[in-house]
Amino acid sequence: MALTRTRTVIDRAEQDRALRRVEALTGLGAAVSSLEYLASSKDFDRGELLSWDTARTRYRWMTGRLEKALGTVFDKPGVQVLFGARVLAAATLMNSAATERAKTAAATYLAGTNFAVHARSPYGSDGSETVLTISLTTLTLSKLFANDPKARQACLWFIAAQSCLSYGIAGVAKLISPVWRDGSAVRDIFRTRMFGHRLAFSALRDRPRVARALGQATIAGEMLFPLVLVAPKPVARALLGVGASFHAGNAVFMGLNRFVWAFLGTYPAIVYCSRALGRGSGRG
Amino acid sequence: MSGKGTAPGRGALYGVLGAWFGLTVVGQKLYRDQRKQTIWDKLYLVIPDWRFFAPNPGIHDHHLLMRDQLADGSLTAFREIGGVQERTLLHAVWHPHRRAEKTVFDSVAELLRYVGQHGEGLNGPDPSLQLSVPYLTLLSYVTSREHHPDAVRTQFLIAVSGGYEEEDEPTMVFLSELHAVGAAAKGRAS
Structure with a gap:
């Protein structure tokens, strides 16, 4: 053959x-x-x-x-x-x-x-600054290989892979945790002044079903996110939308503003590496 | 490394990125004991911990309090310093105070981990505790605050609380030694 x-x-x-x-x-x-x-x-x-x-x-x-x-x-x-x-x-x-x-x-x-x-x-x-360190170091490397498209492609893949890994690991780490599965982690994070929110806590403290739904949605969303690389276009777009909304929500309710830009900064690399969204996917 | 002859350089790049990614995967110890420092914690500059708030998130607020001992031996009441700002919508885009809040949070967590690893011992805490970075960070911060005019020594206390869940009574988790301040500290140093 x-x-x-x-x-x-x-x-x-x-x-x-x-x-x-x-x-x-x-x-x-x-x-x-x-x-x-x-x-x-x-x-x-x-x-x-x-x-x-x-x-x-x-x-x-x-x-x-x-x-x-x-x-x-x-x-x-x-x-x-x-x-x-x-x-x-x-x-x-x-x-x-x-x-x-x-x-x-x-x-x-x-x-x-x-x-x-x-x-x-x-x-x-x-963690947002860890993401920045990875993206900035990889961008520097990509510039050292300005005339080598394969090397630059590896850099984009590295940023996309680290980003997808971070969502996946965060999801698995929550899946193995009983307090995340039953939602008490969500309620108890929101009760802290450090990472929580007075209104969010008052909405969740006596609503264990809502807290459980939020906990399980977080687990599912984070674990499914890496599928953005292989999913069909509508699903891949939805996963990116959910990811961006997740960071916006965390900025408003948890004060995690810097995560928004650090993680959104990896999304163009994810789009580029995605089977459905990038690398000439629109050309037949 | 740029230019036409890029193949060897590209191989090195693949090696670096591949090794970095591989180490990141291996470094994600899902059941890592958060009370103990491991080699992976020491590699925090290059190996990220992607577990974010899992498996067991912090569910308490840390509070740093201080009090003074006066020349007559009496103690002032504890007062809290370096508190956390109430969440506002602005924090979603601009949150510079978070740095100081997180520093108290991180140094308290590191101090408690240090105590957990080195033990309190029969004769009180491990003497190296007072030379640890988190202890020095908190002590330096506390001694630089405003003190009672008659203060000769100061002390800090770490407490945890349930934050907005006020029914959860705050609990004291660490009490420092008394340390000289003001003229007493200068006299000692000279």
């Missing part, structure tokens, strides 16, 4: 469009995160919760020979300059008129400083 190889032709324009959309949304996420850091930069003062004086005690190497150099960047005012430059880099990434060289520098700086800021202190961070 003759062996035939199918040569996949990569549509460069479609690939570039997907990467530009990832850049724009991820850049917006990085901008919001950095502006929030700047708005609360009092927290970096000596004796405050994110002061360099205590943060540097986490690792021995931070108080060794590098201490003075690190203090220039990680203590005030250096840390404010770092975040100010992040805002500019994020704006560059969002600017469709910016040159590729400028965007490469911006993505590299944002990815590098994302690692640096979280090495400085993991406190106050959350």
Whole structure:
């Protein structure tokens, strides 16, 4: 039997469009995160919760020979300059008129400083910034392979796969949890001031059926989300819509605003990799 | 790595992305004991924990309280510091205060995990506790707050509550040592 190889032709324009959309949304996420850091930069003062004086005690190497150099960047005012430059880099990434060289520098700086800021202190961070780290690092790698469509395709697949994995794992981790299956987790998260909401809690506290339905819908939605890569077009679109609404709801009721941009930033990569929505799916 | 001769570089890229994704899958320990720190927690910079609020979400608010000991040995009443803002619609787009709230939340969680792992012991807490990052973070924050004019030492308390479920009585979970403040601390340091 003759062996035939199918040569996949990569549509460069479609690939570039997907990467530009990832850049724009991820850049917006990085901008919001950095502006929030700047708005609360009092927290970096000596004796405050994110002061360099205590943060540097986490690792021995931070108080060794590098201490003075690190203090220039990680203590005030250096840390404010770092975040100010992040805002500019994020704006560059969002600017469709910016040159590729400028965007490469911006993505590299944002990815590098994302690692640096979280090495400085993991406190106050959350999963949205992990997503940003993944997207920004992968965008940087994609720019190093500007003339290699296969490499850039791998970058888009990596962002899409990590995003789908995150929904899938979150769903499975809830499925094995009795408190998620019976809905008490939903009610009890909403009772906290940290991640909850007064009105949502008052609506749920005496309605266990509603809480259970919400818990089970969350499990189902998160577990089904990875099917976006293989589902037919209407289902794939619905899954993306449900995902986006889920993050919008979490922003309103749980105060998780940064998750919206970080996760939506992965959606163009998911659309590109989806069998029904991307990679020339409309062409027959 | 860019340009026409990209195949070796591309192979390396596939290797890096494949290894990163593989480690992410392996690192998702669904039944990981949240009270213990593992190697995966130390790799937080590169290996994400995608379990988000599962399997057992936090269902309590953490409260940081402080009180002073005065020169005559008496103690002031506890007062809460660094509270959580009431949720508003603005938080859906702009939430800078969350950083400080989450820092208290994270440092309290890390402190309690430290106590859980190192134990309280027969002679009180493990002495290394007071040198741990979460303890130093909270102590530094507490000592920098405004104190009673006659305060010589200060102390912090961590309590948990049911948040909006006010019938759930707050419970004390950790009480720090008393630490010198103001002139007493300066005298000690000199």
